Amino acid sequence: MLKLPEIPEAVRLKAPIHQREYLVGGELRTWDGEVSEVYSTLSDTQPYVPTLLGSIPTMGEPEALDALDAALQAFGKGKGEWPTMKVRDRIGCMENFVRRMETQRETVVNLLMWEIGKSRADSEKEFDRTIEYIYDTIAEYKDLDRASAKFTKHDGVYAHIRRGPLGVVLCLGPYNYPLNETFALLIPAIIMGNTTVFKPAKHGVLLITPLLEAFRDSFPKGVVNILFGRGRAVATPIMQTGKVDVLALIGNSKSANALQDQHPKSNRLRLVLGLEAKNPGIILPDADLDLTVQECLTGTLAFNGQRCTALKILYVHEAVREAFLERFVKEVDQLPFGNPWDSGVKLTPLPEADKPDYIQELIDDALAKGARILNPRGGERCENFIWPAVLYPVTKDMRVYQEEQFGPVIPVVSFTDMDQPLDDMAESNYGQQVSLFGRDAYTLAPLIDALVNLVCRVNLNSACQRGPDVYPFTGRKDSAQSTLSVHDALRSFSIRTFVAFKDNALNNETVEALLEAKRSNFVSTEYLL
Ligand code: G3H
Secondary structure: OOOOOOOOOOOOOOOEOOOOOOEEOOEEEEEEOOOEEEEEEOOOOOOOOOOEEEEEEEOOOHHHOOOOOOOHHHHHHOOOHHHOOOHHHHHHHHHHHHHHHHHOOHHHHHHHHHHHOOOOOHHHHHHHHHHHHHHOOOOOOHHHHHHOOOEEOOOOOEEEEEEOOOOOOOOOOOOOOOOOOHHHHHHHHOOOOOEEEOOOOOOHHHHHHHHHHHHHHHHOOOOOOOOOOHHHHHHHHHHHHOOOOOEEEEHHHHHHHHHHHHHOOOOOOEEEEEEEEEEEEEEEEOHHHHHHHHHHHHHHHHHOOOOOOOOOOEEEEHHHHHHHHHHHHHHHHHHEOOOOOOOOEEEEOOOOOOHHHHHHHHHHHHHHHHOEOOOOOOEEEOOEEEEEEEEEEEHHHOHHHHOOOOOEEEEEEEOOOOHHHHHHHHOEEOOOEEEEOOOOHHHHHHHHHHHHOOOOEEEEOOOOOOOOOOOOOOOOOOOOEEOOOHHHHHHHHEEEEHHHHHHHOOHHHHHHHHHOOOOOOOOOOOOOE
């Protein structure tokens, strides 16, 4: 049985946060209805009792429709202040917001640790990466705007082409990156002139509350509306109105499909989705084993494997299977387990109370079908954690082969024919990334050429990851729709729209007058520095 680490007095929360305010139409409204308690699985009580962190409103259809209405009014059928605002002024609002957000670093990082059990180093990284993402988005938008500050002419027709907002965006993020991934949707959606309704993830919800006032004060009313409650209760009625223009969701394809199906006008609805994956690590006979072991440890177990980009299955060539696994399982069993604030910690308690039991089910199913646990500590339990089990040999009939585990368990398959992992990937419902470990150019070349057509990122001798955030983050099949990166997200949340006119004296005079009058924020050649 794993020992629960003690929680030092210094990191205990002073008092529970009973959040009663929510943001709709530019005001923080007070909720006096039903609430849901928020618990952390971090605890050192004997016997084990989860820690109460606070409570949040359990909202429903009326509040959801109010928030949608506020977003619709702020868009104002295209005439709203925000969608017609000068790019320079929209950027000013975003700069105000990010400066206010920076002041909340310590509070947000602390809540990240308590709510989702992410290590302090990774929680700080999540916060800082999000701030950087916002500044990079501002810089990228300036570039985009500069490139649009001109007229082009073809076949006697002038065009002034820019990117315009799509309308109302419903934004839902995941619990494993409740700040970064949610903001990687919300920030580009806002800055491009859309108006938004946003519901925080099921875990990592209190950490949004220190930012409500900054949202309220930085943007015109109704541009950002923030609700609390269950996705089913608030997102479903919003989708059913048919008035949402973009569903932006990072999470599970089942939730994405269910929500999409509620929208009665499928051609109106654009989708920006980052969904699940089962990224394989493929280890070739000439792989550098020291490096491969380290990358596979990070790939499979960073944040306990709770990453959409995690390596969720390892294909090890028979020629190096023994050598690789011998080193790998030793390293897995030596990983430091503790609370998020413990120095050097790698494995931490899981935020979902039922996750250890689910992982246990996957292990039991694999054992019953012929797999073994290779590491002595594999499957060791306490209430809020289960030690990662390295399972071998894993076969297609096992649940751990079929399901995205999103947690600490590592299935291993061995192979001799390179077509096996390729065929399995082609057959899979997922297509996000792969890690390929090896160095012979003649072996790697045809593999890379095939793999880039099965996934959207081939990581050579490196763990899979989303970052750096300037690179495209996307996937095939059930893994994604649209592309996210600092550059691509601005495009995913906007559409090219333009003013065109035939080259004649009347039009030229009219457009010159428009430019001179500086009354249109769209027809403008102003160069943003
Ligand atoms: O959950 C999926 C995240 O996008 C992974 O991001 O690769 O930076 O951890 P990461």
